[in-house]
Amino acid sequence: MxxxxxxxxxxxxxxxxxxxxxxxxxxxxxxxxxxxxxxxxxxxxxxxxxxxxxxxxxxxxxxxxxTYNLGHRNPELVRTLTDAVQHVDIGNHHFPTPGRAALARRLVEATPGADKAVFGSSGGEAVDVALKSARYATGRRRIVSVVKAYHGHTGLAVATGDPRFSQLFRSDHPAEFTQVPFNDLDAMTTALAGQDVAAVIMETVPATYGFPTPEPGYLVGVKRACEETGTLYIADEVQTGLGRTGELWSVYAEGVVPDILVTGKGLGGGLYPVSAALLGPAASGWLEQDGFAHMATFGGAELGCAVAAKVLEITQRxxxxxxxxxxxxxxxxxxxxxxxxxxxxxxxxxxxxxxxxxxxxxxxxxxxxxxxxxxxxxxxxxxxxxxxxxxxxxxxxxxxxxxxxxxxxxxxxxxxxxxx
Ligand SMILES: Cc1ncc(COP(=O)(O)O)c(C=O)c1O
Structure with missing residues (x-):
């Protein structure tokens, strides 16, 4: 072999x-x-x-x-991809296509509070879109994440994470990115009190930190603090989503409806990279104003959309x-x-x-x-x-x-x- x-x-x-x-x-x-x-x-x-x-x-x-939630080279997904490649390729990212529109609709309908889907090809890219959307919506720059967070290695995502990854590349920006300890609601409330924070980004269960579980009421408390201070709540479901906790997205089981939800990894079935930032109405306004404000050649590649639609179908069976x-x-x-x-x-x-x-x-x-x-x-x-x-x-x-x-x-x- x-x-x-x-x-x-x-x-x-x-x-x-x-x-x-x-x-x-x-x-x-x-x-x-x-x-x-x-x-x-x-x-x-x-x-x-x-x-x-x-x-x-x-x-x-x-x-x-x-990434391989549904196994390596899952036969249904391989068939979907090989069927799709008979007709489509990555596609032109500027135009609507049936596959892209259908996946966006499917994701939005499966995600309470979501309004629009913006596609990328990695989790980090979708996190960057989420953070940019929150900055657009609030007119604020500061982002709060938790100590030992990890949301990817792209420009904004890496700045939300542990200095282990950002400092080597001079990508830590302490004035704009604040970190507070996980499960410490007082610290979070204090960080948001100045009403100058665009978004809090949270994994429901922080993966790279070793999956410490949220204490009862913690995430709901964070969401409430966000609502009281005009801050958006971004749920990073790149690792915890797509059926892994028994629900499609884990954050809802904690009683939180996020303003933005990010998914990646398993969405492409381990066969074709695709990720998405699912923006609620509070964050999706830029798509009405300037649809060219964020672009990615491979974002929402049609082959990835075909696989992702099948991933959602299998996961929700x-x-x-x-x-x-x-x-x-x-x-x-x-x-x-x-x-x-x-x-x-x-x-x-x-x-x-x-x-x-x-x-x-x-x-x-x-x-x-x-x-x-x-x-x-x-x-x-x-x-x-x-x-x-x-x-x-x-x-x-x-x-x-x-x-x-x-x-x-x-x-x-x-x-x-x-x-x-
Ligand atoms: C929670 C979380 N968010 C975002 C990312 C970034 O995803 P990607 O590696 O596809 O950029 C990761 C990657 O491990 C992750 O674990």
């Missing part, structure tokens, strides 16, 4: 790929994964399985943050929703058992549906990540809280597949615990 992936590009060994990756692609990142015990060079992929070009097979519960509910319960039971067995290693579980962070306290998540990889499961540590392993099972996993993941996790955690 892996051999075909190698020969397609003229390589005869994995070592050659790694040498070129080091030399021409990203030396630091290439070395990092070798050193951390995840020497993955993905070859074949299908369903929730990945095969390294050296033949090592793993079940993917990283899913690139939800009752069988998919039922499956997600069953998997949520199955995973919760398995994790609770493991936590009871090894409480000094698996020190806590953060779970909102299939958005899950596993806390490994002093052990840290990296040794577990490496052992899991050896056991045949790929899950990533949280960059901004390395004690937490991100654990994101797919929406279409079967019961036996989920049992297999839990069994491998148990083996890995036991091994790490035994080695202290």
């Amino acid at each position: 892996g051999i075909e992936q190698l020969s397609m590009y003229g390589y005869v060994s994995k070592a050659e790929v790694l040498a070129d990756a080091r030399r021409y692609w990203n030396p630091d990142k290439t070395e990092f994964w070798q050193a951390e015990g995840v020497p993955l060079v993905v070859g074949e992929r299908s369903g929730y399985g990945l095969t390294d070009v050296d033949g090592h097979e793993v079940i993917d519960v990283h899913l690139n943050g939800g 009752s069988e998919t929703r039922d499956n997600v509910r069953r998997r949520i319960a199955q995973v919760a039971a398995g994790l609770a058992e493991l936590c009871a067995e090894l409480p000094h290693t698996l020190t806590g579980i953060r779970q909102k549906g299939l958005v899950i962070g596993l806390e490994f306290g002093a052990t840290g998540a990296k040794p577990v990540m490496a052992e899991l990889y050896r056991q045949g499961v790929w899950a990533i540590f949280s960059t901004l809280d390395p004690a937490v392993l991100q654990f994101k099972p797919g929406l279409l996993l079967t019961e036996p597949e989920t049992d297999e993941i839990l069994t491998r996790l148990r083996t890995a955690v036991r091994k790490v615990a035994a080695h202290g």
Whole structure:
């Protein structure tokens, strides 16, 4: 299997790929994964399985943050894409098209409070659109986000995130971007009190920070503080949306109707990049005034629109929703058992549906990540809280597949615990 992936590009060994990756692609990142015990060079992929070009097979519960919610090369999505390419291409971004109009309508209708959809090709781009729209609507510049936030690496998005990513590129702008601790409503209220903030941007469960869950009433309190100060609430659902918590979007279950909702990653089914900022009436005015104010050649590419419409259809099917509910319960039971067995290693579980962070306290998540990889499961540590392993099972996993993941996790955690 892996051999075909190698020969397609003229390589005869994995070592050659790694040498070129080091030399021409990203030396630091290439070395990092070798050193951390995840020497993955993905070859074949299908369903929730990945095969390294050296033949090592793993079940993917990283899913690139939800990009592969519906699996790798989901057959229905592959068919949709290959059918679409018989007739359309990326399209001309200046004109309305049936695929673009239909996806916009479908997204707006599925999102209470939304009025218009602006398309991009990445989450960061859609976050930038959301922030620009809020600035347009309020005439204000300041943006508030949470400490350890991560909303992408584009111009405005990176400035809302942790300095870990913005400072290297001189992209932190302290005068315009304020950060307050997550779950601290007083700090948020104080930050908004001057009535000079255009928007608060929040992930319902901050992913890169290790999925700390919002305390009851916190997000509703933030929304109320926004309403009282003329600030817009942007829900970043790039990781938490698209069915992962049992609902299409997780923020509504917290009692919040956002002014803007951002989606990306899984929207393109892992096959064609597409993202969207769904603007409510408070933020969509610029589209009436100046439709050329934001442009992106690949934004709302027609091939991506075709795939995304199918992604929404599959995600909203009752069988998919039922499956997600069953998997949520199955995973919760398995994790609770493991936590009871090894409480000094698996020190806590953060779970909102299939958005899950596993806390490994002093052990840290990296040794577990490496052992899991050896056991045949790929899950990533949280960059901004390395004690937490991100654990994101797919929406279409079967019961036996989920049992297999839990069994491998148990083996890995036991091994790490035994080695202290
Ligand atoms: C919550 C969140 N928002 C935005 C982004 C940015 O998405 P992209 O990498 O497609 O720009 C990410 C990426 O991981 C994310 O996790």
